[in-house]
Amino acid sequence: MKLLKSTTKNTAVNAGDVTNNTGNYTMTKRVYLDHAATTPLDKRVLKVMEPYFSEKFGNAASTHFFGEEAEEAVEKAREDIAKAINAKPGEIYFTSGGTESDNLALAGIMRTGKKCEQLVTSNIEHHAIIRTADSLKKEGFETKFLSVNKKGFIQIEDVEKALKKKTRLVSVMHANNEIGTIQPIKEIGEACHKKETLFHSDAVQTVGKEKIDVEKMNIDMLSASAHKFYGPKGVGFLFKREEIKIEPLMFGGSHEKGLRPSTSNTPGIVGMAKALKIGIIEMDEENAREKKMRDRLVKESLEIKNSWINGGFPKIAGCAPLGFDFVEGQSMLLMLSDKGIAASTGSACNSEGLLPSHVLTALGLPRVKCHGSLRFTLGRENTDTDIDYVLEVLPPIVKKLREISPLRGK
Numbered sequence: 001m002k003l004l005k006s007t008t009k010n011t012a013v014n015a016g017d018v019t020n021n022t023g024n025y026t027m028t029k030r031v032y033l034d035h036a037a038t039t040p041l042d043k044r045v046l047k048v049m050e051p052y053f054s055e056k057f058g059n060a061a062s063t064h065f066f067g068e069e070a071e072e073a074v075e076k077a078r079e080d081i082a083k084a085i086n087a088k089p090g091e092i093y094f095t096s097g098g099t100e101s102d103n104l105a106l107a108g109i110m111r112t113g114k115k116c117e118q119l120v121t122s123n124i125e126h127h128a129i130i131r132t133a134d135s136l137k138k139e140g141f142e143t144k145f146l147s148v149n150k151k152g153f154i155q156i157e158d159v160e161k162a163l164k165k166k167t168r169l170v171s172v173m174h175a176n177n178e179i180g181t182i183q184p185i186k187e188i189g190e191a192c193h194k195k196e197t198l199f200h201s202d203a204v205q206t207v208g209k210e211k212i213d214v215e216k217m218n219i220d221m222l223s224a225s226a227h228k229f230y231g232p233k234g235v236g237f238l239f240k241r242e243e244i245k246i247e248p249l250m251f252g253g254s255h256e257k258g259l260r261p262s263t264s265n266t267p268g269i270v271g272m273a274k275a276l277k278i279g280i281i282e283m284d285e286e287n288a289r290e291k292k293m294r295d296r297l298v299k300e301s302l303e304i305k306n307s308w309i310n311g312g313f314p315k316i317a318g319c320a321p322l323g324f325d326f327v328e329g330q331s332m333l334l335m336l337s338d339k340g341i342a343a344s345t346g347s348a349c350n351s352e353g354l355l356p357s358h359v360l361t362a363l364g365l366p367r368v369k370c371h372g373s374l375r376f377t378l379g380r381e382n383t384d385t386d387i388d389y390v391l392e393v394l395p396p397i398v399k400k401l402r403e404i405s406p407l408r409g410k
Ligand SMILES: Cc1ncc(COP(=O)(O)O)c(C=O)c1O
Pocket: 036, 037, 096, 097, 098, 099, 100, 102, 126, 128, 173, 175, 176, 177, 202, 204, 205, 225, 226, 236
């Protein structure tokens, strides 16, 4: 949901200043703490992408030197990405992002089977999975949504119990986008393979941020999206083991072995490979840095009375999903935004109305606590100074909202 409408009236006085939708005041500070939604493009990534927009603009499918130049870059990116997750280059399919990869994995597999077959997933997946599963149900497939425990984790016994002869695919996300919980993927994959069932994981929140080895982690298919790891928007990939047959979602040319027709997004693909390389090289150091800042943010925020953290650990490094009684998350977001701090309520709010987040509801959180929840997700540009600022601004906002809250004392 858009909190501030864009304005054509620009009265900014300093670099970085912005006006609100009324144009009445300026913000001198901008602290971005919504990296689970998207990340800024790394300048090193932009640099390697640039030539492929202009002088190396060829269509990778063309049989002349412009095409060959682009094709070489696409295939080099495929090799690098495959290596990064311990897969083979021929197992990487370029897509437009996480949503398409998820749709392709689920619908692609299920539609190669019989209508009586089953898809097992969880009730905390991203809507790209949940709504694809709902749509497959309408097509006649059976779907089962596994519940998570109060901390937000899938229990292996529940996966084992759900696995039937008719189960064709299990899909469980690596890390959750709202609460950051990292699922026991290796063990879930192992349970699936014991029953000769395929295992897909939506790793959109972890690729480039956590170590991924599809062999060691028993993953047969995996979805990723470049804009979550400081790469460009509108590009992602699906890893699919060579021997697995899937149906395409779209029909057209023979790009990506006919599984994903349409002219290759060469700059995007080149940028994604570079972003992943940087992510892997800098991962340990960056995660340690973000974890330290996140832990301080969580610890000091929880000093505010009647507050809590959503979901248990392990969590992705920069994720701080917090909750405050007697306040409304959307109001907190607006007030933080007025102070130049960008956070999120996850999927607590959508265009259909103020529905509580399906993820928080799955944890067993009552509706009122879902609405008091807020997600800060840290990233590369954040510093201790940003955390100091949030810790200075957040307590008075919570206090102010509580003073006017009709929920107080109930
Ligand atoms: C876990 C997860 N899966 C899928 C997606 C969709 O990715 P994209 O925006 O690239 O379509 C997101 C984006 O927020 C996500 O967090």
